[in-house]
Amino acid sequence: MVNPMEAGDAAAGVFTTSEDTRLMTKVARLYHEQGVRQPEIAKRLNISQPRVSRLLKKAVATGIVRTTVVAPRGVFAEIEDEVEQRYGLQEVVVADTGEEDDEFVIAPALGAAAAFYLETTLTGGERIGVSSWSSTLLATVDSMRPRNSHECESVVQVLGGLGQPSAQARATHLVGRLVQVTGAKATYLPAPGLVTSDATRRALLKEDSIAQAIDAFPELTVLLAGIGSLLPSALLRASGNAVSTEDEERLREAGAVGDVCMRYFDAEGKPVKSHLDNRILGIDNAALLAIPRRIGVAGGRRKHEAIRAALLGGWINTLVTDSATAAYLRDAAR
Template sequence: MRQPQIAEQLHISQPRVSRLLKRAVDLGIVRTTVNAPRGVYAELEEKVEQAYGLTEVIVADTDDNADESQVMRALGSAGAVYLETTLMGGERIGVSSWSSTILATVEAMHPRPTPVASQVVQMLGGVGNVTAQTQATRITGRLAALTGAQAVYLQAPGLLASGDMRQMFVSDPNIEPVLRACDDLTMALVGIGSIEPSPLLRESGNAFAESELPALREAGAVGDVCIRFFDESGRHIESDLDDRVLGITAERLRAIPRRVAVAGGTRKTTAIRAALLGGWVDVLITDLQVARRLADEHTDQP
């Protein structure tokens, strides 16, 4: 019963009902309990948050035998709900161009009744092979449309043939303002890649060649965010290959106030863990199996 109903039935004032209820709580006579519904993992989320110093963790409900497409759909739905409930207005959002999980998130979102962002900026060059480029463009364009923001495209490849070629693009008057916009982002929305490129990145033509991967492995690389590679401790790996990436720098990325990763699948657990340890993200949206592994691996540390 509500307090006014209790007051009316007992013929006492509502303030007295409030005082009596507070006293009953203090004495342990009245207790509030919450029964978590299936698919809610608040304790696990808190455990991962505390273990890795994260602001927030959202665990998408997935079965142990879920395949990659099912995990992708669950992550996309969880990511969409997170954005719909946390974007409050005026955000300047940076997005990674070649992330399948970010594409799934944007596809699952619903339009907001009022603008909740001012800009959506491609943080990594979004030009590539035609089919894949359509997906990269859709991530930025659809997210901008859904949030009432201006779409800012980085109309160049994300990976260039040489560092000298990158310098030519950086000085281009059409490219330089977009890179400068990355200096003023309030939020980043990214995927986390393993050392093996995702199908979308590989199809785009913006992945390192197979012959170049051994050098990254030798340097200790286990994963990347926006093609900025890091080792198992999350330390950024600087190399000549890094000089060929056209997009936000590792330092600038990690300085963005809110950095949200939508990433999952057990094959990416090592990369996700490293990204958390290195401070690449501070909000993680992942699946149940990965969250459990992250919590268990931290518990097993000496």
């Protein structure tokens, strides 16, 4: 028995271009504007449902129907795409911080955005390297919610603690909290991030607990780090910044504008050979740049130049930042 709707299709024969366009438009308006379901459209127009489906697909292909995604307030999809394309990044996440440039306001917003990003992208097998503490990283891990399943395999501290003992305790908290919320195994780097001499650094590298962390660096799949500028944050100053004013000046004279894990770079992102290199107890340039996903969580006007340089040099390939910084990065790349 012949379906009457199919018979109607057959009787209609081959449509001319204008007839085809008229029918596509009618079907598209019924479906997309009036919310009429495909079976009802077929019944109303006396054509088959498969034909309705074909017409809807053709309406999209010919441009009669154009899909537009309208981002709600506080979502910055367009500028995220622009910054990704201009710097060749894997992903950019922009947090809404309004007009604020106060780091104590920006840090919680960036932390919440980074926490959500991590919660939705960790698949269970990652080995995460975590830089020494920063206000944004602390806000990130404190915003994450514990899960019942293992969200990653291991968390490794990639830079020793910086500043006073209380600041080094924050570095331990950073790793411990991330382990708590992901169910991962922790590997700590129980040492200062900056020691007094190369001899001290070499001696500490012989310690089993420190060697264990260093040996884990080549296996890391994700890096979670802040992006530092030469002008330290208020939180770092209050903690007893391990880099002295004299050291900062020498770094500035060498052309440094920022760092990731105390590995310094110039305005174009090129590594700056630092007098501190042989005193740093942490991941080196080669091991850092070999990590497939390198997430930087940073924002604020004070860090604009450092963030841009970090992106240009490939130190970071995934960025969580604020809307004003994203706009600066977009405009600076033009």
